[in-house]
Amino acid sequence: MKRAKILAMGTAPFVFDCRTTASLMWGTVAALLPALAWGVYCFGVGAIAPVTASILGALCGEAVAAGLRRRFTLLDGSAFLTGLLVGMAMPAGVPAYIPALASLFAVAVVKGAFGGLGSNWMNPALAGIAFSLLNWPSEMGTWSGSGRIDAIAGISGATPLGYCRLHAASGPGPMDILSAAGVKFSPTDSSITDFLNQGVFSHLGADLPGGYIDLLLGNKNGSIGELSAILILAGSVFLIARRMIRWEIPASILGTFALLTWAFGGLAYGRDFFSGDILFSLLSGSFLLVAFFMAADPVTSPSSKRGMLIYGVGVGAATFALRSFGASAEGSAFAVILMNCAVPAISKLDTAASLRRASRTKPAALEGGE
Amino acid sequence: MKPLSTFRHGGIKVDTGSNWEQRGRVENAFLPNGAVLLLKQHAGRQARCVVRRGEYVREGMVIGRADGELSANVHSSIPGVVRDIRVLPLPEGGYAEAVVVALEGAFDRLGRRAERYLWKSMGRNEILATLRDKGVVDTDLPGYPLFDLLGERRDTELLVINALECEPYLRAESAILRDRAEEVGEGIAILQKVLTPKRTVLAVGSGGAGEIPAVEGMQALERIAFEPKYPQEMSAQLLSVVGGKGAGGVGTTILKPSAAFAVYEAVTLAMPMVERYVSVGGGALKRPAVLKARIGTRIGDLIEECGGFRDAPARLVLRSALRGHSVYDLDTPITKTCSAVVALTAEEIGAQVRTPCIRCGRCRAACPSSLEPDMIYRFLEHRMPARALAVGLRSCSLCGACGYVCPSRLPLVAAFSAERRALADSLPAATEASV
Numbered sequence: 001m002k003r004a005k006i007l008a009m010g011t012a013p014f015v016f017d018c019r020t021t022a023s024l025m026w027g028t029v030a031a032l033l034p035a036l037a038w039g040v041y042c043f044g045v046g047a048i049a050p051v052t053a054s055i056l057g058a059l060c061g062e063a064v065a066a067g068l069r070r071r072f073t074l075l076d077g078s079a080f081l082t083g084l085l086v087g088m089a090m091p092a093g094v095p096a097y098i099p100a101l102a103s104l105f106a107v108a109v110v111k112g113a114f115g116g117l118g119s120n121w122m123n124p125a126l127a128g129i130a131f132s133l134l135n136w137p138s139e140m141g142t143w144s145g146s147g148r149i150d151a152i153a154g155i156s157g158a159t160p161l162g163y164c165r166l167h168a169a170s171g172p173g174p175m176d177i178l179s180a181a182g183v184k185f186s187p188t189d190s191s192i193t194d195f196l197n198q199g200v201f202s203h204l205g206a207d208l209p210g211g212y213i214d215l216l217l218g219n220k221n222g223s224i225g226e227l228s229a230i231l232i233l234a235g236s237v238f239l240i241a242r243r244m245i246r247w248e249i250p251a252s253i254l255g256t257f258a259l260l261t262w263a264f265g266g267l268a269y270g271r272d273f274f275s276g277d278i279l280f281s282l283l284s285g286s287f288l289l290v291a292f293f294m295a296a297d298p299v300t301s302p303s304s305k306r307g308m309l310i311y312g313v314g315v316g317a318a319t320f321a322l323r324s325f326g327a328s329a330e331g332s333a334f335a336v337i338l339m340n341c342a343v344p345a346i347s348k349l350d351t352a353a354s355l356r357r358a359s360r361t362k363p364a365a366l367e368g369g370e
Numbered sequence: 371m372k373p374l375s376t377f378r379h380g381g382i383k384v385d386t387g388s389n390w391e392q393r394g395r396v397e398n399a400f401l402p403n404g405a406v407l408l409l410k411q412h413a414g415r416q417a418r419c420v421v422r423r424g425e426y427v428r429e430g431m432v433i434g435r436a437d438g439e440l441s442a443n444v445h446s447s448i449p450g451v452v453r454d455i456r457v458l459p460l461p462e463g464g465y466a467e468a469v470v471v472a473l474e475g476a477f478d479r480l481g482r483r484a485e486r487y488l489w490k491s492m493g494r495n496e497i498l499a500t501l502r503d504k505g506v507v508d509t510d511l512p513g514y515p516l517f518d519l520l521g522e523r524r525d526t527e528l529l530v531i532n533a534l535e536c537e538p539y540l541r542a543e544s545a546i547l548r549d550r551a552e553e554v555g556e557g558i559a560i561l562q563k564v565l566t567p568k569r570t571v572l573a574v575g576s577g578g579a580g581e582i583p584a585v586e587g588m589q590a591l592e593r594i595a596f597e598p599k600y601p602q603e604m605s606a607q608l609l610s611v612v613g614g615k616g617a618g619g620v621g622t623t624i625l626k627p628s629a630a631f632a633v634y635e636a637v638t639l640a641m642p643m644v645e646r647y648v649s650v651g652g653g654a655l656k657r658p659a660v661l662k663a664r665i666g667t668r669i670g671d672l673i674e675e676c677g678g679f680r681d682a683p684a685r686l687v688l689r690s691a692l693r694g695h696s697v698y699d700l701d702t703p704i705t706k707t708c709s710a711v712v713a714l715t716a717e718e719i720g721a722q723v724r725t726p727c728i729r730c731g732r733c734r735a736a737c738p739s740s741l742e743p744d745m746i747y748r749f750l751e752h753r754m755p756a757r758a759l760a761v762g763l764r765s766c767s768l769c770g771a772c773g774y775v776c777p778s779r780l781p782l783v784a785a786f787s788a789e790r791r792a793l794a795d796s797l798p799a800a801t802e803a804s805v
Contacts, residue, residue, distance in 0.1 A: 007683065007684075007685065007686050007696070007697070007698050007699065008684065008685060008696075008698075009685075009696045009697075009698055010685055010696050011696075011781070011783065011784040011787070012687075012690070012691075012692060012693050012694055012695070012768075012770050012773070012783055013691065013692045013693070013770035013773045013774045013783060014685050014687050014691045014692070014694070014696065014712075014714055014719060015384070015538055015691045015692065015714065015718060015719065015774065016719070016720050016773075016774055016775075016776075016779065017382070017732075017774055017775045017776075017777070018720070019732075019775075019777045020720075020721075020723060020725075020777045020778075020779070021723075021725040021728055021777045021778050022723070022725075023777070024728070024730065024777055073725075076725055115726075116726065117725060117726050117728065118725070118726030118727050118728050118729070118778075119726065243730075243732065243735075244730075246731060298728055298729045298730045298731060299728050299729055301729075303729050303731050303734065303742070303744065303745075304734075304742075350742075350745070351745065351761065354741075354742055354745060354761040354762060355760055355761055357740075357762070358741075358760060358761050358762040358764065358765065359760070361739075361762075361765045362765070363764040363765060364606065364739065364764070364765045364766060364767040
């Protein structure tokens with residue numbers, strides 16, 4: 001053996017958990033792929049074009065923004081994830097330049113200009129989505145549908161959420177409006193609904209109307225990635241199990257939103273308080289995708305349990321308010337952006353709480369050192 | 371079976387070393403050709419050197435005399451000639467004089483039948499005096515001499531024998547407890563005589579609780595089996611489970627089985643502290659083992675006895691891969707507090723790609739002191755140390771759990787320990803004022 005070989009030094013700890021920032025980002029990308037695959041299956045291979053354009057736009061933005069700071073960060077997956085999320089929020093027939101520019105703006109301006117990964121105060125994907133909604137409202141509101149979707153959902157040119165909002169006065173609830181519009185629910189929907197009604201709900205004295213299973217599985221019109229609620233939920237279970245996101249945020253968003261919908265959601269359809277259709281509101285639109293994959297982004301949400309609750313309640317309430325009174329049927333994206341702005345204030349509360357707690361605990365004696 | 375105990379908040383599960391057989395080898399190391407005996411292997415001032423260059427020393431002869439409080443005698447671990455007395459850097463920081471002894475002559479004790487002293491007829495003060503003479507120190511950093519540690523404690527509440535090793539590649543304490551149970555038991559009995567604790571608790575890992583034979587001294591012992599969760603072995607986490615009300619302070623003494631073993635050797639065999647068990651492990655080693663080595667042996671010699679390196683080591687770490695100190699060469703000597711040598715491969719350390727904090731909250735979930743390491747780090751990054759201390763850095767025990775889980779590989783622990791050291795150097799009053 002060689003004597004006195006010089007070895008590299010370092011400071012403790014010398015061993016690490018296998019997870020890295022890049023593995024967390026690519027893991028989140030993987031969690032989104034089932035929902036994306038369903039979208040491509042529904043809208044046809046053409047739906048890949050806007051998603052690809054969006055990812056390329058995001059990667060270009062990252063390359064430029066990080067390049068200006070003499071860094072190379074494409075492999076950490078964060079820009080790819082932003083691009084994918086923006087692409088998945090697009091209607092299938094959108095011209096490719098819209099998602100490309102939206103992602104470029106999201107990554108280069110909203111993230112890069114504030115210092116890149118970890119320094120942005122607004123979720124870049126949501127910023128990109130808002131950017132395209134504000135600049136190209138007509139293209140972003142064109143739900144062409146194609147192939148499978150038209151055959152199943154029956155109403156072309158609108159999402160269930162948008163259609164019901166537009167025709168709220170005509171019926172007692174969203175599902176009745178859809179039925180009145182001549183929407184034929186899929187055979188899968190009716191067989192599962194029947195099965196559930198006979199097997200489970202009849203014993204509880206309840207009855208599940210048709211249509212909800214279609215919303216859950218994704219037999220509806222909408223943006224490429226938001227169709228299948230069940231695949232989005234499956235991806236979120238994976239995220240939460242691997243601690244990529246904290247469950248407190250989506251849970252408080254969903255809870256607040258469901259509660260408000262139940263209490264006040266029926267009013268728009270000319271019904272009483274406490275008669276809102278919770279299931280329809282949760283399962284339609286981009287709500288679930290936004291709640292799990294964008295609102296829970298750790299960079300732009302609070303870190304303490306209490307902060308997460310404040311934030312989640314805020315997002316849920318703002319989503320309900322924007323969906324009810326806003327300019328468009330979709331409110332969740334702007335609701336999260338609104339609460340992103342409140343995160344620095346919430347973090348100040350966290351710091352104050354830590355100061356109070358630390359002043360009560362006694363200093364630790366050091367072990368095994370010094 | 372009783373459920374395994376553990377502390378409440380935070381903690382991490384660490385892979386404790388996959389290339390280690392369930393029952394690691396426990397062997398006596400070869401006697402070294404030379405020994406480098408640091409004169410500071412204890413908490414206090416370095417011992418005063420009492421030998422000169424060229425002088426002949428016998429095995430177990432005092433070469434350094436304790437110099438004041440918390441200082442301890444240092445004995446020669448081998449017979450030989452003092453070749454050199456020089457100043458060496460300590461792995462844990464600072465410098466100390468070291469006596470370099472080259473092997474020569476015959477061993478006085480080795481290979482002879484050990485004499486047994488009847489400690490039961492010895493008084494408390496006699497036992498303490500023996501521990502001082504034989505240079506017995508706590509076997510963990512900072513190495514409090516047991517004379518000082520135990521001397522001020524009497525009629526205490528609690529004695530904890532801490533055999534927990536929830537970190538990678540540490541096996542020495544469980545090996546001693548398993549293979550030298552009788553001696554450890556006698557050591558515990560001696561400690562009980564000195565401390566007269568109301569309770570004595572043996573803290574063991576999940577696997578080893580059943581194997582230990584009940585020997586004298588271990589009879590009056592409460593056994594608690596713990597979940598393998600780091601940092602269970604640190605005193606705050608240990609006492610949160612073991613201790614009742616009023617745990618901590620001078621009423622509570624926590625020692626490792628190796629310390630009880632050293633007490634046994636010093637008191638019943640009148641043997642100075644010239645040997646210790648060292649677990650030599652890590653992915654870079656061919657055949658990891660627990661070796662009984664003479665103090666002052668080069669770590670390179672121990673590694674050679676474990677078959678040398680299988681892969682190139684990327685880091686050579688003393689004591690602990692999570693809290694220990696890295697060393698830069700193989701000539702670093704074993705000290706009384708050096709419980710482990712861990713040779714890690716580049717693969718085990720992983721690519722150290724530092725990325726910005728993404729506020730994922732893993733550090734908060736891992737912190738056993740319920741702190742917010744990301745917040746503390748952000749204040750330090752912005753050169754606001756007073757703020758960092760005020761939001762909890764003072765309660766940080768530097769266990770390294772946050773650094774272990776951080777996906778961004780931020781130098782959290784390095785920043786915290788640097789600030790804690792700066793704090794320790796400044797006057798406490800000044801710090802309070804600045805906060």
